[in-house]
Amino acid sequence: MRMRLAITGADQPMGALLCQRLAAQHEVIPVGAATESGQDGVDAASYRRANLNLPPGAAAAIRGADMIVHAQPHDPEPGLGTAAEGALLERISRGTYVLVQAAVAAHVGRLILISQMRLFQDIPEQFIVTETWQPRPRPEAASLAPFMAELVCREIARTGRIEVVNLRMGMLGAADGTSGDAAADAVQRALTVDMAEGYHWQEQHVVSGGRFLPQGA
Amino acid sequence: MATVDGGKVVIFGAGGPVGAATITALKDHYTLRCTDAVALDQIVAAERRQSVTAPLPELLDAPHERTVVDVTNYDQVRAACEGMDAAINLTVLRHDLDKAFAVNTVGAYNVAKAAADAGLRRLIHTGPVHTRMGHLADHWLDHQVPDDVPLHPGDDLYALSKYLGGHITRVFAEERGLEVLTYLFCGFRPRQVIPGQGGGVGSFTVSWEDSGESFLYGLRAGDMPSPYEVFFIAAETPDRKYRVDKARRLLGWQAKDTFEALYSRPAG
Numbered sequence A: 001m002r003m004r005l006a007i008t009g010a011d012q013p014m015g016a017l018l019c020q021r022l023a024a025q026h027e028v029i030p031v032g033a034a035t036e037s038g039q040d041g042v043d044a045a046s047y048r049r050a051n052l053n054l055p056p057g058a059a060a061a062i063r064g065a066d067m068i069v070h071a072q073p074h075d076p077e078p079g080l081g082t083a084a085e086g087a088l089l090e091r092i093s094r095g096t097y098v099l100v101q102a103a104v105a106a107h108v109g110r111l112i113l114i115s116q117m118r119l120f121q122d123i124p125e126q127f128i129v130t131e132t133w134q135p136r137p138r139p140e141a142a143s144l145a146p147f148m149a150e151l152v153c154r155e156i157a158r159t160g161r162i163e164v165v166n167l168r169m170g171m172l173g174a175a176d177g178t179s180g181d182a183a184a185d186a187v188q189r190a191l192t193v194d195m196a197e198g199y200h201w202q203e204q205h206v207v208s209g210g211r212f213l214p215q216g217a
Numbered sequence B: 001m002a003t004v005d006g007g008k009v010v011i012f013g014a015g016g017p018v019g020a021a022t023i024t025a026l027k028d029h030y031t032l033r034c035t036d037a038v039a040l041d042q043i044v045a046a047e048r049r050q051s052v053t054a055p056l057p058e059l060l061d062a063p064h065e066r067t068v069v070d071v072t073n074y075d076q077v078r079a080a081c082e083g084m085d086a087a088i089n090l091t092v093l094r095h096d097l098d099k100a101f102a103v104n105t106v107g108a109y110n111v112a113k114a115a116a117d118a119g120l121r122r123l124i125h126t127g128p129v130h131t132r133m134g135h136l137a138d139h140w141l142d143h144q145v146p147d148d149v150p151l152h153p154g155d156d157l158y159a160l161s162k163y164l165g166g167h168i169t170r171v172f173a174e175e176r177g178l179e180v181l182t183y184l185f186c187g188f189r190p191r192q193v194i195p196g197q198g199g200g201v202g203s204f205t206v207s208w209e210d211s212g213e214s215f216l217y218g219l220r221a222g223d224m225p226s227p228y229e230v231f232f233i234a235a236e237t238p239d240r241k242y243r244v245d246k247a248r249r250l251l252g253w254q255a256k257d258t259f260e261a262l263y264s265r266p267a268g
Helices: A013-022 A055-062 A082-105 A141-158 A180-190 B017-026 B040-045 B074-081 B097-117 B157-176 B208-220 B245-250
Strands: A004-008 A027-032 A067-070 A110-116 A163-169 A201-206 B008-012 B031-036 B065-068 B086-089 B122-128 B179-185 B187-189 B205-207 B228-232
Touching (some): A004 A013, A004 A055, A013 A027, A013 A067, A013 A110, A013 A180, A055 A082, A082 A110, A082 B074, A082 B097, A082 B157, A141 A163, A141 A201, A141 B097, A141 B157, A163 A180, A180 A201, B008 B074, B017 B031, B017 B208, B031 B040, B074 B097, B086 B097, B097 B122, B097 B157, B122 B208, B157 B179, B157 B228, B179 B208, B205 B208, B228 B245
Parallel strands (some): A004 A027, A067 A110, A110 A163, B086 B122, B122 B179, B179 B228
16 A cells, blocks of 8 residues: 655665655655755655654654654764763654654554664673563663654553554664665565554564574574 | 762752752751752742742752752763762753753753763662553552552653653663662652641652652662662552552651541541
8 A cells, every 4th residue: 555654864874765665665755854865765855854853843744644654763873972962862752752742643543663773782692682672772872862762652652642663673784784675674564564462562673684683584 | 889878969950849858858967069950049039939838948058069050961960970979860841842851851861971970879860650641551540559660651741751861860770880769759748737728648649858858868778679779759648559668678768747637537
């Protein structure tokens, strides 16, 4: 089924890749913070610049969308200095909160969150890590930021006001990361996946190699 | 040993009513650095009370200090932690989107990071328990809810932004060797019960005075079972909605003010 998808983080690698790959099957609305996407494959004409920290900005960014792919938290850019760390944390936590609230207000039924496999990088290698494990971010803003996005989405999803599929992905193209094909395929499936037993929150790990590859894959 | 029997303690958010009660409880035992986003002198001069019965902070003389610190500014927070033995974070911004995440989430990051960087022995973090969130995953229907129950803040701006700050603080405790006690509060009221006034008390209530004393016990308590421990700070009530025994077991604190007159039938 063809949908209108608002994809955040279109000015960053993961968001841009998803814009490019999903455009063949869907009408894509690229959303980013930068003046222009600056990424290959993102349609400049449909690109929407938005400050997701502000409710009017978030509402305008997703106007007309059937579903939202929130890829911005996958590529947190910490910048330099402690002020930049705080800005990053606020951008991701508040921005995700405002975006999800805007989605609920617009009666968007589902949001696909693109989070980070790095949340598990410090778990000893002998363990088989699955989606049910608690994330273990480092005490650093860039590591905490995608975890903040997950918590915001999970807790709002818990109220039943919106469904969220959380796809944790590795770095694009890295040996232990996530391939572009795998990322796009996972989002495509997440658009229509059945939510288990009435829960409004679901998690999946999307990796193409390395220690987090599911057993038997 | 993370016990802080004496020495210097920095309080963030000292200008609010819990800050006022904490200053009163700690001033004779520690040298305090009382900080707030607004000068304490200004808060007192303008009588900026959170509510009619809420206390104002006492303006202490040296060797205590008072200074303006914006917890959204890491450099200010780090400077305030310098030379301290422990920190207490009472900062909160409830209903303003432009400040809530900055104070409740980023502020928690800045305080935890600065406390760890400065080598403080103990941080007491604070946050809210929302007893009724208006969704099916809250704990409103339950009884004997324990301190360690995972909070489900829903989409409430205040509850959610503080919830994130709690998780950030937990990560610092687990990864940076900082011992953190998180105190959760809900309702507050004055110690004094005036006959004929009142008409009930919520099941998660503490007097301002008891709230302040809980920090004295928290600083003095022995090592905790884990680097991050959560405590309900409330008076025990006979409705058995919330268990408040963990603070008694690990901190040695329990509320002195139990407000029986507000939930008991008058004698005779």
